[in-house]
Amino acid sequence: MNDRPDPTSADDESPEITEVRRLLADARHTEPMPDDVASRMDDVLGRLGGEIPSVRPEPSAGDVIPISAHRRRRAAQLLVAAAAIVVGGVVVTQAFSPSSDSGTSAGSQVQADDASGGRSAPSTLQREQPQPNHSANEDSPGPNPEEPRLRNGRVVVRSQHFTDDALQGRALLERSDSAAKAGQQSLLQACPVREAAGAKVLAADYRNAPAALVFRHPEGGTQVVDLVVCGSLSPIRTTTLPAP
């Protein structure tokens, strides 16, 4: 590369500038990547290798979004919206049916949630409350629906239940003892995240990728929570919870 033509005209350069450029060229780092850094990068690549290809951070401005991915995402959104409308209709019908009492409507709510994967039409209130979920797939919580599911000490954050899992993660964080906090620290050592003042961080697992939930300092009765995949500075999900 150094045999390329001089990128800027050197004809009118002062001797000082020429000497600066010579010093800069001499200061070119020619050593190979240190072994510890190489190992770290290999580890990162290894973790990325297990990542589902479709799991990528939300595109920032300027990123090119493949049209096929855009169509798939839009189709999925439409399906979810249609399911929510159907479930919402069933719930409303059950709730206002003269023959139903409060117990049956509650039961219907659970059934409706089952049918929609644990999420009915997401009103603000519903979005902020953990919903029971009894599906037995990857998205299912732990044995106790109020307890967050853990994987290798990390709170599993489900893509369709981000707010619920964030709520459960916050509860876990609040009741964790010093040993648990120390464990969290060690998990987060390899996952630096940009923390705002007063923020609390919880190690998380998002689609089999190490991540962190960043609970910002509550303000005005609400608390913003970011989900950051390790190795990225920008959050890929953000939600707002009621302040604890």
Next chain:
Amino acid sequence: MTDDVTDSRRTEPTDAQLLAAHVAGDTDAFGRLFARHRDRLWAVALRTMGNPHDAADGLQDGLVAAYRRAETFRGDAAVTTWLHRVVVNACLDRLRAAKVRRAEPLPDDDAEQRDRGSTHTAAADDPEAAAIRGDRRRALLAALATLPAEQRAALVLVDMEGHSVAEVAQMLDCAEGTVKSRCARGRERLATLLRDRLADPPDTGGDLAHGEPDRPDTRPIAVSPDPRPAGEGGAP
């Protein structure tokens, strides 16, 4: 496509082929691609960030971003240019986030070279000249660390790494005139900061009146805020 496959059996796949294979789901392709360029990417990250710790963080950010955004590579630049762009932008993002401009000397180079038995160690040279050269290198890196991050990145890519202005413009996503402007301002600033040292003849051992010949000059670099705005314009 058949020809490409046949060729790839005979020869190493190109960078573009590896990136395409990664996008297609080849789990090893990106690792091979990164292995080809990691030393230069490391050098750029190290010089841009100023210390090994932050450089590793910046490089990791870039690695993850490149891995995940491989689909966004449009092929209008070389893959290595794109990789440099992603890594440099990741480093600049970190620098902007930290908003910390380090002015302390950067001891990593000398320590690393001693540890690895660099081919440029003083053993093969005149010790006095080596000491002077090491001193100037440290002074330069310390001065470089005081520059605005964008100027520093431009100088690292153009003057240290030897990329063309056109390539660096693609890496930094700006006009060529902006790259030239950043380089010119950065060089002028470095010349000001290093004026005392630049007065020394470069290869004669320098003016030894400044100190013992086998002891690096520990004079601090006069660092003052750049009186000019960091704005960018056309070529100087």
